[in-house]
Amino acid sequence: xxxxxxxxxxxxxxxxxxxxxxAIYQYDALTKxxxxxxxxxxxxxxxxxxxxxxxxxxxxxxxxxxxSCSGPLLVDGLSTSMVVVCDRVREASADCGGLKYGFVExxxxxxxxxxxxxxxxxxxxxxxxxxxxxxxxxxxxFPEIASVMRQIL
Numbered sequence: 001x002x003x004x005x006x007x008x009x010x011x012x013x014x015x016x017x018x019x020x021x022x023a024i025y026q027y028d029a030l031t032k033x034x035x036x037x038x039x040x041x042x043x044x045x046x047x048x049x050x051x052x053x054x055x056x057x058x059x060x061x062x063x064x065x066x067x068s069c070s071g072p073l074l075v076d077g078l079s080t081s082m083v084v085v086c087d088r089v090r091e092a093s094a095d096c097g098g099l100k101y102g103f104v105e106x107x108x109x110x111x112x113x114x115x116x117x118x119x120x121x122x123x124x125x126x127x128x129x130x131x132x133x134x135x136x137x138x139x140x141x142f143p144e145i146a147s148v149m150r151q152i153l
Contacts, residue, residue, distance in 0.1 A: 015132055018131070019132065022131060023140070026075050026126075026128060026142075029074055029075050030078070030123050031145055033062045033065065033123070034083075034121045034122065034123050034145050034146060035121075036061050037058040037059065037062035037083070037147070038058070038120065038147040038149045039147075040054070040057065040067075041054055041087075041151070042119055042150060042152065044151070045117075045151060046087055046088055046117055046119075058083075059083045059085065060080070062074075062078075062121055062123065063079065063080050063083060075126070077127060077128075078123070078126060082124055082125050083122070084096070084121070084122040084123075084124055086099070086120040086121075087120070087151070088100075088101045088117050096120070101117065101120065116150060117150070117151040118148055118150055119148070119150075120146050121146065121147055122145065123142075123144070123145040124144050125141060126141065126142045126145070128141070128142060
């Protein structure tokens with residue numbers, strides 16, 4: 001009798017722990033995919049003729065894990081429309097938050113140093129979908145996930 005009374009709370013607890021672990025796993029996979037895409041883009045200069053193709057490839061890397069957009073999604077529910085690339089060309093975009101991705105550093109003596117170019121890959125609006133729908137966690141949207149790296153010049 002005692003086991004029957006404790007079974008329901010124990011099942012809810014185990015289900016909640018499993019959902020929480022799955023959510024952390026998906027968030028970590030999204031973070032790693034945005035970091036991989038930013039690392040790939042950081043190898044190209046912003047004025048490189050191959051840069052637009054590299055941006056498409058970086059979007060594919062963030063979603064599929066490869067530059068050809070083939071194979072399964074890294075995380076179910078992720079699409080290329082959720083991936084935003086911010087750099088010195090697109091820094092005025094609303095999704096880039098008004099940050100400066102191309103700026104001039106100054107050394108301690110006040111003399112200008114070379115221009116620094118940054119590239120950011122963001123995943124925006126990813127909605128977590130739980131395994132068990134009875135937990136009513138279908139409305140959870142992850143916050144913006146971004147990785148920023150320095151581009152070569």
